Amino acid sequence: MAGAGKTTRAKQIEAETSAVRFSPDEWIGRLLADPGDRKENERLRDIVEAIQWELAQRLLSAGLSVILENGFWGKGERESYRDTARRLGTKVQLHFLDVPDDELWRRIDQRNKNLPEGSFTVTKDELREWLTWFQKPDAQELKAYDNA
Numbered sequence: 673m674a675g676a677g678k679t680t681r682a683k684q685i686e687a688e689t690s691a692v693r694f695s696p697d698e699w700i701g702r703l704l705a706d707p708g709d710r711k712e713n714e715r716l717r718d719i720v721e722a723i724q725w726e727l728a729q730r731l732l733s734a735g736l737s738v739i740l741e742n743g744f745w746g747k748g749e750r751e752s753y754r755d756t757a758r759r760l761g762t763k764v765q766l767h768f769l770d771v772p773d774d775e776l777w778r779r780i781d782q783r784n785k786n787l788p789e790g791s792f793t794v795t796k797d798e799l800r801e802w803l804t805w806f807q808k809p810d811a812q813e814l815k816a817y818d819n820a
Contacts, residue, residue, distance in 0.1 A: 673743060673806055674794050675779035676769040682741045685767070691737035694724040701791070708792050725753070732760045745806045747813060754817065763818035768809050773799075 679695065686693040699720045700713055721742055728738040744750045744766075754764045771779075777799055784793045 673745075673771070673776060673802060674799065675776040675783065676771045677779075678741050678743070678769065681767055681769060682739050685739055689737060691739045692728075692731055693739040693741060694728055695741040696720045696724060697741070697791075699724070707787075710792060713792065729756065729760060732757055732762045737762075743806075747807050747809065750809065750813070751816075765819045766809065766814065766817040767819075768814065770808065773803060776803075 679697070682693050682695065685691060696717060700716045701707060703716055703720075704712055706712075724740070728740060731738050740753070744753070750766065754766075757764045777796060780794045780799060781796075783791065787793065
């Protein structure tokens with residue numbers, strides 16, 4: 673979810689470990705001629721995430737660690753990635769950043785006022801819509817990961 677702190681947390685983990693971080697937003701930002709082109713951003717997202725996942729699987733197979741900075745909005749998507757990574761013989765951690773809706777909007781509103789390169793403005797209506805799509809992991813799902 674935009675504003676949750678995924679990038680901040682992923683960069684912290686990257687700095688603390690030898691993991692390779694994959695950020696779809698960063699890759700897409702470099703590919704777009706116009707960062708505000710939402711249609712092209714959406715078109716590229718699935719392509720970039722698929723390429724990043726292919727590379728991540730190769731790294732996992734070689735015994736390296738990776739950080740996927742995807743949104744992982746649905747339980748089924750999270751399970752699919754987790755199960756594939758486990759088949760490759762690796763532990764899987766899920767870092768769920770449970771930020772209240774009002775705080776998400778406060779962060780997004782601040783970012784909208786000073787957009788980072790490659791970012792686009794997010795409206796409050798878009799955030800409301802996205803919140804209806806996101807499936808928060810429950811306690812049982814969280815137990816299925818290797819977080820210590």
